[in-house]
Amino acid sequence: MKKSPKSKENKMAGKNKMEARKNMIIRVAAEVFAKKGFQEATIAEIAKKSKISEASIYEYFTTKEGLLFSIPAESAKEIFDLMEFHLKLIKGSANKLRAIVYLFMTSYQHHTDFAAIIMLILKHNKRFLETEGHLIIRQGIKNINKVIEEGIASGEFRKDINPYLVRSIIIGTIEHLTTNWIMTGRPDNLEKLVDPMIDCIIEGIQSRPNEPVHWSLRKVPAWEAGSPKK
């Protein structure tokens, strides 16, 4: 009765300590990878900055690339959990999209290293595609699709839009803005772009006269006019 809790405590303490060390490594690694890129970053630097020996890093991660891949897992999960939670509280597909974009941009804004690693390193690594971290991201992205499809079903969005394309527009824009923001030294605020961006995507950029009369003339391109899509 005396020993049992003690040893349990010890184990827990050990577990916690290890957890803490692991997180420390991830934190520092994120920093270094974000600043230097994958190749320029060295385990030696991560070890020195985290005050954990290189050998110990290899106790927690099998490989330099393995360490890299394990960086986004937690943050990504956090973001997408939060997303799922919020989406339940919001009515209207447009509003939901706005929330999603806002969540992405605000996350990137506040987790710069995470953003840089995703945008500049992982997005282009084929091996990352088969990773736990990427799985989470993929599932998170499905939410966007779902919202778009709901919007179509409810009549809030047009029936003839291609959900994959709309999702690509949204994500492409987010990533482009974020990448630019990172590459140019993060001068301004990402969040303030959310509203104009969503408005633009939802309403389009075309100015609309009030007369419905002209609608039909407005949209069919000459070269397609005789042949309805598909």
Place this chain on the structure above:
Amino acid sequence: MKKSPKSKENKMAGKNKMEARKNMIIRVAAEVFAKKGFQEATIAEIAKKSKISEASIYEYFTTKEGLLFSIPAESAKEIFDLMEFHLKLIKGSANKLRAIVYLFMTSYQHHTDFAAIIMLILKHNKRFLETEGHLIIRQGIKNINKVIEEGIASGEFRKDINPYLVRSIIIGTIEHLTTNWIMTGRPDNLEKLVDPMIDCIIEGIQSRPNEPVHWSLRKVPAWEAGSPKK
């Protein structure tokens, strides 16, 4: 008098030969960089595939990165010249945007190595920003801005949109689609995404009352249809 023309010829021949060797190196380098990425690619491989010695490669390019940076210059110039040429022939900002996007996508579609190098390597390299190659790209991109601004000025586009943002939506989407296309092994056709994408961006995704009736005619812009705006 005997020698002079000969030596001139020789010089010209030498120039041409050097030019040819340089182009050969660039062509092979593009191939290798596209397939392997920057770090995985080696000068040795480029030398072997181009049948030009490693040392000679360093006669033409100062560093491996220098070689990388000089790859896009020509292709980019070609594309943007073409773009400028075409834009003069097209009336209407929406149509111009469509042409721009089409040009981008078709170029990427047909110059896969170029696309891969831009999307996966150069886009994220800060040193590339200060490069001749990037200058060309930047100037090309200004065209998009110009078109958007013209569209706003002419009333074809809404007055309250942010041109930088619209440009970001367009480029972000193009890049996202292209990157996905590359990362997934280039399965389908990029070009066929141009029209739905532009339509979506121009008109937005929000459904509007009474519209369904007319949708098959949807895309003819007023100014093309034969009837003056308003």
Place this chain on the structure above:
Amino acid sequence: MKKSPKSKENKMAGKNKMEARKNMIIRVAAEVFAKKGFQEATIAEIAKKSKISEASIYEYFTTKEGLLFSIPAESAKEIFDLMEFHLKLIKGSANKLRAIVYLFMTSYQHHTDFAAIIMLILKHNKRFLETEGHLIIRQGIKNINKVIEEGIASGEFRKDINPYLVRSIIIGTIEHLTTNWIMTGRPDNLEKLVDPMIDCIIEGIQSRPNEPVHWSLRKVPAWEAGSPKK
């Protein structure tokens, strides 16, 4: 008075348990070293296979090499004790030599790991020469010398032979055959080489006049008796 016997029991139990753990480590280590060689073998693997922690292994053995060196001690002692025992029962130096060789070969045959460790690892390690394990072997080998010298003294062997050389021939041959046997994946039977080998060494390879008449009594092994060579 209550405690004393108990603690003694505990101690004994502890002793036995420790002994058992130590033997377990040696057994597993022999296996691993034999399969992988010294450098390729790792303490980690030995620990995992023996289900004893790496740290504990270092409680029993000071270094990896120390562990290696302590492997042969017991087996060697066993063999040489057996040898000494048997030699007392056998008359005649030639027969004694035959017994010795038989004992070696049969031991190697049945303790493959032991054989591999001796032949492929320890034989070439200078530090092993100063080891307890090697001492035992050295003393065992002295027996061979003794037998040879007795043979000379008794007139059974020629007076002009060099005992060191004869011993070298015997041991060299044993080791060569054993090493080959190990290196080639232990295809055939070592023991069956004992008789022809000893015969050869004792009688030499030179043919002698008139000999054929008597040979059937001398050497024909039972299983060959029906088909006289020639």
Place this chain on the structure above:
Amino acid sequence: MKKSPKSKENKMAGKNKMEARKNMIIRVAAEVFAKKGFQEATIAEIAKKSKISEASIYEYFTTKEGLLFSIPAESAKEIFDLMEFHLKLIKGSANKLRAIVYLFMTSYQHHTDFAAIIMLILKHNKRFLETEGHLIIRQGIKNINKVIEEGIASGEFRKDINPYLVRSIIIGTIEHLTTNWIMTGRPDNLEKLVDPMIDCIIEGIQSRPNEPVHWSLRKVPAWEAGSPKK
């Protein structure tokens, strides 16, 4: 006509220089491997002692082990060529065997590093078995077999001996003596063991009474006479 010989000279000079460097590396490597063994030897040490950069060593040899394996090739070829040459000049199988053993022992005696590498390192490396170097050795060893078989055919050796076994006795003894000689710091002379060794192997160690009468008894040891083995 002016250039051609010059460039040829240059090329030859380059070739020769490279050859020289390669030989230098092999020489130094032999030294280091012999002194330290394979694992303890480092490329760094070989580089330093040969005054050739580590990187350059890897221009000549693909791998540390590749370097090791290429050490014996030349020496081995030399020895076995010499052997083949001499054997033609010698009459009598016994004499030929003597020459072979002498050649081995004298070679080992004078190429200590070579001897150490063969005896302590390569003999036990399974990958070496599939090497050019080992091929040469194998073919050299066939000579011994050939001589033994010739001796049997000519009646010089007994008909009932097993050539493989005799070869094993010879090689085993050579290797044992050489290994011992190396392991004990090479105190005495290897060559002086050749004659007694060959005599011993050829004539056997059994003392032979002069009386032909006893021949039949001679070989059946008294203590065994009534009980045929097995």
Place this chain on the structure above:
DNA sequence: AATGAATGAGCGTTCATTCAT
């Protein structure tokens, strides 16, 4: 101009060994 040859500089990874509990 062209290149064969040489190398400096670096880095990821492995393990035997130790320490704290």
Place this chain on the structure above:
DNA sequence: CATGAATGAACGCTCATTCAT
């Protein structure tokens, strides 16, 4: 006594780049 955890100390190997011809 047993062990989980931590690490120091190496080392083989790669390649972009330069030099000498």
